[in-house]
Amino acid sequence: MRYEERLTVSWWVWLIVAFVGGAGFVAVAPISTVVGLIVAAVLVVGIGLAVHLGAPRIVLTDEDLRVGRAHIEREYVGAAEALRGAEARAARGPGLDGRAFMNFRVSVPDLCRIQIVDPVDPTPYWLTATRHPDELARAINEGQRRAVSSAPR
Template sequence: MESYRERLWPAPWIGLIAALAIPASLLTFAPISVLVGGIVGTALALGVIAAAVASAPIIIVADGMLRAGSARVPLSLVGETTVARGDEARLARGQQLDARAHLVLRPDVAPVLRIDLTDPDDPAPYWLVSTRRPEELAAAIAAAPRT
């Protein structure tokens, strides 16, 4: 049974940026054909949006496991969690980041949750996960049964 599920959808402004491919293609292909430029620009914009949606990671707490993107860890190996927003999140992603940490980050999702691992054999000391609801994710991890 899932106690938490979140898909990190891309922000709406990603679609606006992708739409800039249309006028760029129109300008590029204008000497050849405006129609071709419009078709190529639309295809490029839709491709960028499709790639952003397809690459959106899912975070799930269920069945004694934490899944973030393609990685998963048993909740029995999860230690403390720390919510970071604003400047704290920026520092956690940058100056304070351990190069060994497992990252599931979206540039358009500012808050992060640091999830410490207690497995001495795991080379990653913690996971750093982007989430729009870090307090809810931390609560779901804390409340989930450890198996």
């Protein structure tokens, strides 16, 4: 495994989950405090599990690249570029190619643009959120250099 990251949500999303649980308690507590506590617990645990288990993973191996449920063989992965700040905002907005594969997360502002070099795939690149765009781009680009240098001549 060359790189692995799980795109978990930021701390402030957990505040929203707690707020929803509190709202469930407040809605049901006038009827029964015990039922209100049960509703709050079920909401917090249910939403918390959905948020945690639904977090996509980025996994780069010598064989393939996986982002969430999408995967592509390593031979079709081109150069990668880390995007932060204004570059990332532009890549998400006016600079976005509608054919690109996109994996955005509201709580992860940085991106990595990964070129796709498969001649039959109309997807020009993958654009994925990552907390470590430089590390992901470095891992992809190092693997690409290794594959080029070990190719038969």
